[in-house]
Amino acid sequence: MDTKNLDTPNNFFESKVLGHPAGLFVLFFTEMWERFSYYGMRALLVMFFTASVLGDHPGWGWPREHAMSLFGSYTALVYLSTMLGGYFADKLIGFRWAVIVGALLMTLGHGCMAVETPFFIYLGLGLLVFGTGFFKPNMTSIVSLMYKDHPEKKDGAYTIFYMGVNAGAFFGILLCGYLGEKVGWSIGFGLAGVFMLFGLLQFYFTQNIFGDIGLKPLKTRDIVIDKDDVDNRVPFTLWQVIVVLLCSALGLIWVINDPISKISQGASNLLDFKIAGMEGTNFTILLALGLFLFLLFYRLTKYSKVTKEKLYAVTFFAFLTFSFFAVFEQAPGTLTIFARDYTDRILVGNSSLIFLIANSLIAVVPLGIITWVLFLLFKQTFKKYGLANIILSISFVIIWIITIWMLVRDFYGAGFLNLSDSTLASLKIEKVKESLTQIPASWFSVLNSLFIITLAPLFSKWWESRFNPGANVKFGIGMILLGLGMAFLVFGARDIVPGAKTASVSIFWLIMVYLFHTMAELCISPVGLSYVSKLVPARMIAFMFGVWYLAIAIANKVAGILGENADRIASEKGISYFFLIITGVAVAIGVMSILLTPVIKKLMHEVR
Numbered sequence: 001m002d003t004k005n006l007d008t009p010n011n012f013f014e015s016k017v018l019g020h021p022a023g024l025f026v027l028f029f030t031e032m033w034e035r036f037s038y039y040g041m042r043a044l045l046v047m048f049f050t051a052s053v054l055g056d057h058p059g060w061g062w063p064r065e066h067a068m069s070l071f072g073s074y075t076a077l078v079y080l081s082t083m084l085g086g087y088f089a090d091k092l093i094g095f096r097w098a099v100i101v102g103a104l105l106m107t108l109g110h111g112c113m114a115v116e117t118p119f120f121i122y123l124g125l126g127l128l129v130f131g132t133g134f135f136k137p138n139m140t141s142i143v144s145l146m147y148k149d150h151p152e153k154k155d156g157a158y159t160i161f162y163m164g165v166n167a168g169a170f171f172g173i174l175l176c177g178y179l180g181e182k183v184g185w186s187i188g189f190g191l192a193g194v195f196m197l198f199g200l201l202q203f204y205f206t207q208n209i210f211g212d213i214g215l216k217p218l219k220t221r222d223i224v225i226d227k228d229d230v231d232n233r234v235p236f237t238l239w240q241v242i243v244v245l246l247c248s249a250l251g252l253i254w255v256i257n258d259p260i261s262k263i264s265q266g267a268s269n270l271l272d273f274k275i276a277g278m279e280g281t282n283f284t285i286l287l288a289l290g291l292f293l294f295l296l297f298y299r300l301t302k303y304s305k306v307t308k309e310k311l312y313a314v315t316f317f318a319f320l321t322f323s324f325f326a327v328f329e330q331a332p333g334t335l336t337i338f339a340r341d342y343t344d345r346i347l348v349g350n351s352s353l354i355f356l357i358a359n360s361l362i363a364v365v366p367l368g369i370i371t372w373v374l375f376l377l378f379k380q381t382f383k384k385y386g387l388a389n390i391i392l393s394i395s396f397v398i399i400w401i402i403t404i405w406m407l408v409r410d411f412y413g414a415g416f417l418n419l420s421d422s423t424l425a426s427l428k429i430e431k432v433k434e435s436l437t438q439i440p441a442s443w444f445s446v447l448n449s450l451f452i453i454t455l456a457p458l459f460s461k462w463w464e465s466r467f468n469p470g471a472n473v474k475f476g477i478g479m480i481l482l483g484l485g486m487a488f489l490v491f492g493a494r495d496i497v498p499g500a501k502t503a504s505v506s507i508f509w510l511i512m513v514y515l516f517h518t519m520a521e522l523c524i525s526p527v528g529l530s531y532v533s534k535l536v537p538a539r540m541i542a543f544m545f546g547v548w549y550l551a552i553a554i555a556n557k558v559a560g561i562l563g564e565n566a567d568r569i570a571s572e573k574g575i576s577y578f579f580l581i582i583t584g585v586a587v588a589i590g591v592m593s594i595l596l597t598p599v600i601k602k603l604m605h606e607v608r
Contacts, residue, residue: 018373022380023146023209024157025373026202028164029392031139032370033199034103035168037110037192038132040176043442046071046333047340048185057184062263065564068333070259072560074125075329077255079553081133083546088134095138095145095214096207102135103200110193114186124189138214145213159460163453167370170449174363175402177442182409191402198395205388209381234302243295250288254281255557296547306605310535313471313603314544316596317531318551320475323589324524325555326562327482327582328517331445333563334578335513338489340441342496342575344504352414352437359410359443362450363403371396410437444510451518459522471531471604472597478523479590485516486583493576500570534607 049067051059089098109127112120140161147157172192180188236244253270258281261269271280278286300311339345347355374396382389405427411417412424415435424431462468469477492509529548536544562582569578 018160018376020153020157020160021146022377024143024160025377026206026209026381026388027139027143028161029374029377030099030103030199030203031161032164032168033195033202033395034106034135034139035165036172036176037106037168037196037199038128038172039169039445040172040192040195041110041113041128041189042075042332043173043177043336043445044180044185044188045074046336047181047441050337051185057181059185064337064567066259066263068560068563068566069262070560071333072557072563073255073259074129075556075560076553077129078132078136079549079556080252080255081129082137082549083133084130085133085135086137089138089141089214094216095141096210097215098134098138099142099214100200100204100207102131102133102138103196103203105131106135107131107193107196107200110189110196114190114193116186116189142210142214146210159456166449166452167366170366170446170453171399173442173445173449175399175406177445178406178440179402181440181442194398195395198391201391202388202395205391206381206385209385234299240295240299243291247288247292247295250284250291254285254288257281258557292550307537309603310605310607311544313600314532314535315547316600316603317471317475317528318548320479320589320593321524321528321548322551322555322558323586324475324478324482324520325552326558327486327586328521329556329559330563330582331448331514331517333560334566335510336441336445337566338493338505338575339444339510341501342493342503342505343441343507343510345439345441345507347414347437347439348435353416355437355439356407356410356414356416360407362446363407366453367399367403371400413437439507444507444514447511447514448518448521451515452522455518455522459519470597470601471527472593472600474523474527476590476592476594476597478520479586479593481516481520481523481590483583483586483590485513485520486579486586488512488516489579490576490583493574493579496570496575498571498574500575531607535604 046064046067048059049062049070050064051057051061053059053061085098085102089095093101105127109124109131112124112127115121115124140158143157143161147153172195176188176192178188179191257270261271261281266272269280271284273280275283296315300308300315303311374392378389378393408417408419408427409429412419412429413432413435414437419427419429421431488509492505493503496503496505529545532544532548566575566578569575569581
């Protein structure tokens with residue numbers, strides 16, 4: 001393998017695409033297919049579990065409580081597994097092999113899920129948890145090392161990289177969601193696996209483009225420590241390590257046991273006991289959280305005043321991030337079910353035509369732009385990496401075929417395109433009896449990625465202007481926007497009577513939810529990790545990132561718990577009341593964040 005020493009200036013910038021190294025776009029497309037597979041599967045999972053066992057596309061017929069419990073545990077474990085994947089990459093196998101192992105596990109996981117039997121579904125979810133853990137944290141690490149000699153270009157690099165993230169999420173939800181709902185669940189799950197395989201092969205056969213970046217674990221000499229960092233060192237003592245292990249064990253047992261006990265109707269329950277009248281499940285998670293918070297704040301008291309106060313600020317931001325994701329992650333569960341069961345997704349006449357034209361532009365324009373970027377990459381890398389480029393080109397040919405087939409099927413189904421019986425047979429399109437358009441329930445999740453791509457440049461300009469608000473205000477605005485998004489459903493669902501299983505609410509309300517939630521995400525998600533890196537000493541970054549991802553993991557599980565209670569609240573007081581509770585809590589937390597600005601600003605010690 002032709003490699004270079006990391007201690008010498010790299011030559012990545014000798015081969016450029018849009019002013020950046022060609023290697024960045026290798027990562028762009030690898031990450032794009034990974035996000036395609038993850039979000040494509042995620043868009044279908046809850047609907048598959050809750051779909052009737054009868055009908056054209058039978059699911060498992062689970063109650064929503066069971067589906068949300070399993071989904072919450074799955075997404076929580078995905079974030080927790082990033083700590084394991086990061087450890088293996090840092091200490092044992094390096095970033096590059098961690099990405100390859102993760103991509104392979106995810107490919108196998110999606111393949112298992114396409115079988116649709118209980119054994120293979122659960123095996124697939126397990127493989128996806130570990131695969132994402134190995135893959136997710138290490139792609140960004142490779143980007144960071146590529147730009148270590150060009151820090152002035154790093155912001156632009158991450159902007160391009162995250163465009164790949166959103167492009168993958170966009171097309172994954174659009175196409176896997178469509179095929180899963182309209183054709184068959186196994187087709188949607190399988191398609192996610194096919195493109196994860198394309199991402200794996202493309203990365204594997206192009207990896208020499210990164211020199212020796214990520215081949216081996218980082219040595220101590222590669223880890224930069226601030227020379228001005230003379231603060232107290234607080235190594236973990238034996239009892240603290242024992243507390244960490246105990247918290248981890250209790251938390252994992254609770255996360256895994258929760259869906260198992262509910263799905264089995266209590267037949268399998270590791271926590272089937274009571275202590276002082278408290279259920280075993282509640283006792284276990286409260287004990288784990290209590291021990292963790294005790295250890296966290298105990299350790300914070302051991303640092304110098306400045307470091308301690310900065311870490312208090314980070315902990316507060318972690319709480320706000322937890323609050324954000326507990327609401328934001330209602331999208332793949334509660335909001336998708338609301339779209340399926342309570343939203344009028346049937347369009348006819350002019351409204352049908354307008355939607356089909358808009359959907360065509362939404363699908364074709366971004367795909368055309370990314371195909372152009374692919375062509376630019378080809379010009380720079382085809383001679384050296386022909387096989388990888390051929391694999392990548394095949395993946396795009398398939399994407400174009402599926403996209404065009406989807407649009408032809410929809411225009412025909414709505415009565416705007418006439419096709420002969422022989423053409424229908426060759427295209428594998430069923431003959432329709434009634435001309436109409438039915439928007440897939442998963443389609444609304446596409447709006448998040450679409451709005452991010454559209455609005456991110458505007459928010460970036462805002463953060464760079466003299467009107468750039470402080471950290472607390474950004475978090476506060478984000479939480480208030482999050483609450484206002486849910487307020488649209490409070491109003492839109494006001495006429496749905498308690499206990500109703502179906503309704504026909506206008507699609508306008510869900511579109512506004514996703515618009516406001518995307519603006520909230522742009523205020524919080526990119527900003528949070530930035531403040532962690534600014535406020536935390538370099539030697540403690542890994543630990544505090546662990547705390548951060550732990551907060552997100554718990555938030556995902558709490559999101560599932562909230563979703564579990566949606567049916568009960570909807571039966572008693574109406575689904576509108578459920579959204580009203582979330583609105584009130586989110587807005588209250590946002591207002592609290594803004595009001596605490598002077599306190600947190602003082603704790604941050606002039607860090608902006």
